[in-house]
Amino acid sequence: MRTVIILVAIALAGLAGGALFIYSGFYNVAATEQHTAPVYWLLNAAMRRSVQRRVDEISVPPLTDPALVARGLPLYRLHCVQCHGAPGVAPEGFALGMMPLPANLALTAREWKNPAEIFWVAKFGIKTSGMPAWEFRLSDEELWAIVAFVRTLSLQSPKEYEALVHAAERGGVSSRAAAPTGISSAAVDLDRGKVALQQYACVTCHVIPGVVAASNPVGPSLAGIATRGYLAGIVPNTRDNMVRWLRSPRTVDPASAMPDLGVTERDAQDIAAFLDTLR
Amino acid sequence: MRTQIGRCFALVLVAGMSHACSEKPTEISLQPVGNAEQGRRAIRQHGCGACHRIPGIAGADGNVGPPLVDMAARVYLAGVVANTPANMAHFIRSPHEVSPMTAMPDMQVTQADAVAMSAYLYRPN
Numbered sequence: 165m166r167t168v169i170i171l172v173a174i175a176l177a178g179l180a181g182g183a184l185f186i187y188s189g190f191y192n193v194a195a196t197e198q199h200t201a202p203v204y205w206l207l208n209a210a211m212r213r214s215v216q217r218r219v220d221e222i223s224v225p226p227l228t229d230p231a232l233v234a235r236g237l238p239l240y241r242l243h244c245v246q247c248h249g250a251p252g253v254a255p256e257g258f259a260l261g262m263m264p265l266p267a268n269l270a271l272t273a274r275e276w277k278n279p280a281e282i283f284w285v286a287k288f289g290i291k292t293s294g295m296p297a298w299e300f301r302l303s304d305e306e307l308w309a310i311v312a313f314v315r316t317l318s319l320q321s322p323k324e325y326e327a328l329v330h331a332a333e334r335g336g337v338s339s340r341a342a343a344p345t346g347i348s349s350a351a352v353d354l355d356r357g358k359v360a361l362q363q364y365a366c367v368t369c370h371v372i373p374g375v376v377a378a379s380n381p382v383g384p385s386l387a388g389i390a391t392r393g394y395l396a397g398i399v400p401n402t403r404d405n406m407v408r409w410l411r412s413p414r415t416v417d418p419a420s421a422m423p424d425l426g427v428t429e430r431d432a433q434d435i436a437a438f439l440d441t442l443r
Numbered sequence: 444m445r446t447q448i449g450r451c452f453a454l455v456l457v458a459g460m461s462h463a464c465s466e467k468p469t470e471i472s473l474q475p476v477g478n479a480e481q482g483r484r485a486i487r488q489h490g491c492g493a494c495h496r497i498p499g500i501a502g503a504d505g506n507v508g509p510p511l512v513d514m515a516a517r518v519y520l521a522g523v524v525a526n527t528p529a530n531m532a533h534f535i536r537s538p539h540e541v542s543p544m545t546a547m548p549d550m551q552v553t554q555a556d557a558v559a560m561s562a563y564l565y566r567p568n
Contacts, residue, residue: 388510
């Protein structure tokens with residue numbers, strides 16, 4: 165009994181200490197402030213283990229296919245080099261100011277033996293780091309092309325990387341990748357719609373019940389949106405109108421502050437399905 | 444203090460000003476001027492609750508248009524103009540001048556009532 169009391173007291177003291185630590189503002193959130201070595205180790209280890217635990221189901225396509233690697237280069241230049249750099253190419257200024265700093269992927273390619281882990285990180289991103297999720301921007305095929313290309317980075321000299329870039333440009337390979345159409349026969353998936361609400365930054369402007377961080381009153385609250393009479397105060401709230409409104413708000417109301425976020429048809433369908441649960 | 448800072452931010456957003464907030468904002472007033480109690484009566488009398496959910500008004504649980512919860516914090520009105528007491532009164536009086544295609548009807552609200560209604564909607568919850 166006495167031991168229990170002591171343990172409870174220790175736990176309470178720990179909680180109180182933690183609360184005091186937070187409330188005092190002692191912890192510095194500045195990106196210029198380096199993590200302490202134990203914290204850095206802890207975060208890194210937790211991230212690696214978290215990734216490793218989640219890649220078992222991913223089947224890796226043949227990544228040495230030269231055509232796949234070649235498709236990865238323009239995608240890498242369009243979406244990755246800004247933060248990660250390339251052999252002989254520095255990241256952009258904004259990336260240099262990040263904490264944690266974006267990884268040098270030539271090193272990642274060497275150290276991360278399982279390409280599924282690179283694929284997973286590119287697809288799903290890493291919370292509270294600068295690494296975004298590309299799931300809603302790139303197809304799996306495009307992501308594998310990037311992974312295939314990244315795996316060649318550790319074997320490239322700066323001269324070779326430069327030569328690849330020149331060759332690709334001469335060959336007329338545009339660095340602008342086609343946006344994924346997102347059109348698929350996949351069944352409407354409201355859980356995916358809930359994720360999409362975050363991925364299209366809907367949470368920045370709307371209160372959305374059930375979505376953490378969606379507490380911002382820039383636009384109207386989406387509480388009860390399923391039974392709302394009008395959308396944008398203009399068109400009847402039907403599934404088709406909702407999808408149209410999500411995909412191109414200006415065609416519904418040319419003066420609307422709601423921006424066109426490049427929502428694909430499939431994503432709009434999934435988001436609409438989730439919103440339909442908010443009664 | 445916090446509301447003042449919030450107001451300053453809102454003002455910067457609304458007016459697109461780049462300089463720091465001065466003590467006396469002159470460009471746009473976010474301070475409602477009307478009588479909130481009169482506004483509450485006017486909101487009831489004009490049946491706003493048939494289409495909107497409005498805290499503090501019995502029976503105002505419509506969901507035709509958006510809920511009017513925490514209006515002081517909202518950034519846009521009708522999705523098209525900055526949310527200020529003046530714009531709110533304008534929108535209540537002549538919705539189609541603010542948003543030509545809006546489903547919000549012109550309820551023949553007087554200027555005094557519109558101002559009072561804004562004061563009610565902006566009161567701290």
